[in-house]
Amino acid sequence: xxxxxxxxxxxxxxxxxxxxxxxxxxxxxxxxxxxxxxxxxxxxxxxxxxxxxxxxxxxxxxxxxxxxxxxxxxxxxxxxxxxxxxxxxxxxxxxxxxxxxxxxxxxxxxxxxxxxxxxxxxxxxxxxxxxxxxxxxxxxxxxxxxxxxxxxxxxxxxxx
Ligand SMILES: CC(C)(COP(=O)(O)OP(=O)(O)OC[C@H]1O[C@@H](n2cnc3c(N)ncnc32)[C@H](O)[C@@H]1OP(=O)(O)O)[C@@H](O)C(=O)NCCC(=O)NCCS
Numbered sequence: 001x002x003x004x005x006x007x008x009x010x011x012x013x014x015x016x017x018x019x020x021x022x023x024x025x026x027x028x029x030x031x032x033x034x035x036x037x038x039x040x041x042x043x044x045x046x047x048x049x050x051x052x053x054x055x056x057x058x059x060x061x062x063x064x065x066x067x068x069x070x071x072x073x074x075x076x077x078x079x080x081x082x083x084x085x086x087x088x089x090x091x092x093x094x095x096x097x098x099x100x101x102x103x104x105x106x107x108x109x110x111x112x113x114x115x116x117x118x119x120x121x122x123x124x125x126x127x128x129x130x131x132x133x134x135x136x137x138x139x140x141x142x143x144x145x146x147x148x149x150x151x152x153x154x155x156x157x158x159x160x
Contacts, residue, residue, distance in 0.1 A: 011090040012057050017098050021054040027061040028054060035081040042066055042078045049106060051075075053098050055082075055091050062086040065095040067103075070112065075103040075154075077113040080123070092126055100130075104154050111152050116145040124148065 018024065022045075032041050045052075047068035055063045063082035070076045077099060082091045103111055112135065115123045132150040140147040 012062070012086070014057060015062065015091065015094055016056045017094060018054045018056065019052070019098075019102070021052045021064065024054045024061060024064075028064045028066075031061060031064065031081055031083055032079070035084075036079075042068075051099055051102050053095050053102075055095055057086060057091075063091040063095055065092075065099055067099060067113075069108070073108065074110045074112055075099075075106070075108040077111060080113075087122075092122070096126065096130060100154060104156065109154055111154055113150050115148050115150060116140070116143050117148055118145045119143060124150070127152075 021028065029039075029041055033039065049069060051065075051067050053065045054061060061083060063080065063086065065077060065080035067075055067077040080092065080095060100111060111132075113123075113127070113132075115127065117124045127150040130152060132152040135149040135151040137146045137148040
Protein backbone atom coordinates (compact mmCIF):
# COMPACT_ATOMS: atom_id res chain seq x y z
CA UNK A 1 0.00 0.00 0.00
CA UNK A 2 1.27 3.45 -0.81
CA UNK A 3 2.47 5.59 2.09
CA UNK A 4 -0.44 7.58 3.45
CA UNK A 5 -0.15 10.95 5.11
CA UNK A 6 -1.61 11.09 8.62
CA UNK A 7 -1.98 14.13 10.88
CA UNK A 8 -1.05 14.30 14.56
CA UNK A 9 -4.23 12.42 15.56
CA UNK A 10 -3.30 9.64 13.14
CA UNK A 11 -6.10 10.70 10.81
CA UNK A 12 -5.62 10.46 7.08
CA UNK A 13 -5.35 13.93 5.62
CA UNK A 14 -5.94 13.07 1.99
CA UNK A 15 -9.37 11.46 1.99
CA UNK A 16 -11.67 12.08 -0.94
CA UNK A 17 -15.38 11.48 -0.60
CA UNK A 18 -17.24 10.46 -3.75
CA UNK A 19 -20.98 10.84 -4.01
CA UNK A 20 -23.07 8.79 -6.40
CA UNK A 21 -20.51 5.99 -6.12
CA UNK A 22 -22.02 3.49 -8.57
CA UNK A 23 -18.71 3.50 -10.45
CA UNK A 24 -17.14 1.96 -7.32
CA UNK A 25 -19.85 -0.64 -6.85
CA UNK A 26 -17.61 -3.65 -7.51
CA UNK A 27 -15.02 -2.54 -4.95
CA UNK A 28 -17.79 -1.78 -2.44
CA UNK A 29 -19.35 -5.20 -2.99
CA UNK A 30 -15.96 -6.80 -2.40
CA UNK A 31 -15.49 -4.88 0.87
CA UNK A 32 -19.06 -5.69 1.90
CA UNK A 33 -18.43 -9.40 1.27
CA UNK A 34 -15.24 -9.40 3.35
CA UNK A 35 -16.66 -7.38 6.26
CA UNK A 36 -20.19 -8.77 6.51
CA UNK A 37 -19.71 -12.18 4.89
CA UNK A 38 -22.73 -11.72 2.63
CA UNK A 39 -23.36 -10.95 -1.03
CA UNK A 40 -26.26 -8.58 -0.24
CA UNK A 41 -25.21 -4.94 -0.04
CA UNK A 42 -28.68 -3.52 0.53
CA UNK A 43 -31.93 -5.02 -0.74
CA UNK A 44 -32.50 -2.48 -3.54
CA UNK A 45 -30.31 0.10 -5.23
CA UNK A 46 -33.12 1.98 -6.99
CA UNK A 47 -34.18 4.19 -4.08
CA UNK A 48 -34.75 7.84 -4.85
CA UNK A 49 -33.05 9.52 -3.16
CA UNK A 50 -30.20 7.07 -2.60
CA UNK A 51 -27.07 8.39 -0.90
CA UNK A 52 -24.10 6.24 -1.85
CA UNK A 53 -20.84 7.60 -0.43
CA UNK A 54 -17.35 6.19 -0.75
CA UNK A 55 -14.13 7.41 0.86
CA UNK A 56 -10.83 7.00 -0.97
CA UNK A 57 -7.22 7.31 0.19
CA UNK A 58 -4.62 7.54 -2.53
CA UNK A 59 -7.16 6.21 -4.99
CA UNK A 60 -7.93 3.16 -2.88
CA UNK A 61 -11.39 2.46 -1.47
CA UNK A 62 -11.24 3.12 2.30
CA UNK A 63 -14.92 2.87 3.18
CA UNK A 64 -18.52 3.28 2.12
CA UNK A 65 -21.85 4.44 3.50
CA UNK A 66 -25.18 3.92 1.81
CA UNK A 67 -28.72 4.91 2.72
CA UNK A 68 -32.19 5.88 1.60
CA UNK A 69 -35.37 7.62 2.79
CA UNK A 70 -37.79 5.80 5.08
CA UNK A 71 -40.30 8.60 4.57
CA UNK A 72 -40.22 12.34 3.85
CA UNK A 73 -38.87 13.13 7.33
CA UNK A 74 -36.52 10.24 8.11
CA UNK A 75 -33.40 9.09 6.28
CA UNK A 76 -32.01 5.63 6.97
CA UNK A 77 -28.30 4.80 6.83
CA UNK A 78 -28.52 1.20 5.70
CA UNK A 79 -24.93 0.00 5.64
CA UNK A 80 -21.40 1.25 6.18
CA UNK A 81 -17.95 -0.19 6.58
CA UNK A 82 -14.33 0.83 6.64
CA UNK A 83 -11.62 -1.27 5.01
CA UNK A 84 -9.82 -3.01 7.95
CA UNK A 85 -6.43 -1.52 7.02
CA UNK A 86 -7.93 2.00 7.22
CA UNK A 87 -9.76 1.74 10.54
CA UNK A 88 -9.48 4.16 13.48
CA UNK A 89 -8.26 6.93 11.18
CA UNK A 90 -11.50 8.88 10.97
CA UNK A 91 -12.92 7.40 7.75
CA UNK A 92 -16.26 6.58 9.32
CA UNK A 93 -16.45 10.09 10.82
CA UNK A 94 -15.83 11.61 7.39
CA UNK A 95 -18.58 9.50 5.85
CA UNK A 96 -20.97 10.27 8.74
CA UNK A 97 -20.26 14.00 8.37
CA UNK A 98 -20.96 13.74 4.62
CA UNK A 99 -24.21 11.85 5.11
CA UNK A 100 -25.44 14.29 7.77
CA UNK A 101 -24.53 17.18 5.47
CA UNK A 102 -26.31 15.69 2.48
CA UNK A 103 -29.44 14.64 4.36
CA UNK A 104 -29.82 18.12 5.87
CA UNK A 105 -29.49 19.64 2.41
CA UNK A 106 -32.16 17.24 1.14
CA UNK A 107 -34.50 18.45 3.89
CA UNK A 108 -34.61 15.38 6.13
CA UNK A 109 -35.18 15.93 9.85
CA UNK A 110 -33.95 12.68 11.33
CA UNK A 111 -31.21 10.14 10.60
CA UNK A 112 -31.56 6.53 11.73
CA UNK A 113 -29.59 3.33 11.44
CA UNK A 114 -29.73 -0.19 12.84
CA UNK A 115 -26.78 -1.78 14.49
CA UNK A 116 -25.82 -4.95 16.34
CA UNK A 117 -23.76 -3.91 19.38
CA UNK A 118 -22.13 -7.25 20.15
CA UNK A 119 -21.23 -7.88 16.51
CA UNK A 120 -20.23 -4.31 15.57
CA UNK A 121 -19.49 -2.32 18.74
CA UNK A 122 -17.72 0.50 16.89
CA UNK A 123 -20.84 1.67 15.10
CA UNK A 124 -22.67 2.11 18.38
CA UNK A 125 -19.81 4.14 19.88
CA UNK A 126 -19.71 6.40 16.81
CA UNK A 127 -23.47 6.87 17.09
CA UNK A 128 -23.29 8.05 20.70
CA UNK A 129 -20.43 10.41 19.78
CA UNK A 130 -22.66 11.92 17.10
CA UNK A 131 -25.61 12.42 19.41
CA UNK A 132 -27.64 9.39 18.31
CA UNK A 133 -29.84 7.80 20.95
CA UNK A 134 -31.36 4.31 21.12
CA UNK A 135 -34.87 4.51 19.68
CA UNK A 136 -35.82 0.84 20.16
CA UNK A 137 -34.32 -2.61 20.11
CA UNK A 138 -35.28 -6.25 19.77
CA UNK A 139 -33.53 -9.60 19.80
CA UNK A 140 -32.68 -10.75 16.27
CA UNK A 141 -32.21 -14.53 16.28
CA UNK A 142 -30.75 -14.50 12.75
CA UNK A 143 -27.80 -12.42 14.00
CA UNK A 144 -27.70 -13.75 17.58
CA UNK A 145 -27.59 -10.16 18.80
CA UNK A 146 -29.86 -7.28 19.71
CA UNK A 147 -30.85 -5.17 16.72
CA UNK A 148 -30.69 -1.59 17.94
CA UNK A 149 -32.33 1.31 16.10
CA UNK A 150 -30.32 4.51 16.61
CA UNK A 151 -31.82 7.92 15.81
CA UNK A 152 -30.67 11.52 15.80
CA UNK A 153 -32.24 14.82 14.80
CA UNK A 154 -30.60 16.47 11.83
CA UNK A 155 -29.35 19.94 12.52
CA UNK A 156 -26.14 21.95 12.25
CA UNK A 157 -23.63 21.71 13.74
CA UNK A 158 -22.61 18.07 13.87
CA UNK A 159 -22.23 16.94 17.51
CA UNK A 160 -19.13 14.87 18.23
C1 LIG B 1 -17.51 0.58 12.68
C2 LIG B 1 -16.58 1.05 11.57
C3 LIG B 1 -17.42 1.49 10.36
C4 LIG B 1 -15.76 2.25 12.11
O1 LIG B 1 -14.97 2.74 11.04
P1 LIG B 1 -13.66 3.62 11.29
O2 LIG B 1 -13.37 4.31 10.00
O3 LIG B 1 -12.61 2.78 11.88
O4 LIG B 1 -14.17 4.67 12.38
P2 LIG B 1 -13.46 6.05 12.80
O5 LIG B 1 -11.98 5.92 12.72
O6 LIG B 1 -14.08 7.17 12.04
O7 LIG B 1 -13.88 6.11 14.33
C5 LIG B 1 -14.58 7.20 14.90
C6 LIG B 1 -14.79 6.91 16.38
O8 LIG B 1 -15.65 5.81 16.56
C7 LIG B 1 -15.22 5.01 17.67
N1 LIG B 1 -14.86 3.68 17.20
C8 LIG B 1 -14.57 3.29 15.92
N2 LIG B 1 -14.34 1.97 15.88
C9 LIG B 1 -14.49 1.51 17.15
C10 LIG B 1 -14.40 0.22 17.76
N3 LIG B 1 -14.12 -0.87 17.03
N4 LIG B 1 -14.64 0.11 19.09
C11 LIG B 1 -14.94 1.21 19.82
N5 LIG B 1 -15.04 2.47 19.30
C12 LIG B 1 -14.82 2.60 17.99
C13 LIG B 1 -14.02 5.73 18.27
O9 LIG B 1 -14.51 6.58 19.28
C14 LIG B 1 -13.50 6.52 17.10
O10 LIG B 1 -12.83 7.68 17.47
P3 LIG B 1 -11.26 7.59 17.93
O11 LIG B 1 -10.54 6.77 16.90
O12 LIG B 1 -10.86 9.03 17.96
O13 LIG B 1 -11.26 6.92 19.27
C15 LIG B 1 -15.56 -0.06 11.17
O14 LIG B 1 -14.94 -0.54 12.33
C16 LIG B 1 -16.21 -1.21 10.44
O15 LIG B 1 -16.30 -1.19 9.23
N6 LIG B 1 -16.64 -2.21 11.21
C17 LIG B 1 -17.25 -3.40 10.63
C18 LIG B 1 -18.54 -3.09 9.96
C19 LIG B 1 -19.50 -2.32 10.84
O16 LIG B 1 -19.50 -2.37 12.06
N7 LIG B 1 -20.41 -1.61 10.16
C20 LIG B 1 -21.51 -0.99 10.79
C21 LIG B 1 -22.57 -2.05 10.97
S1 LIG B 1 -23.96 -1.37 11.83
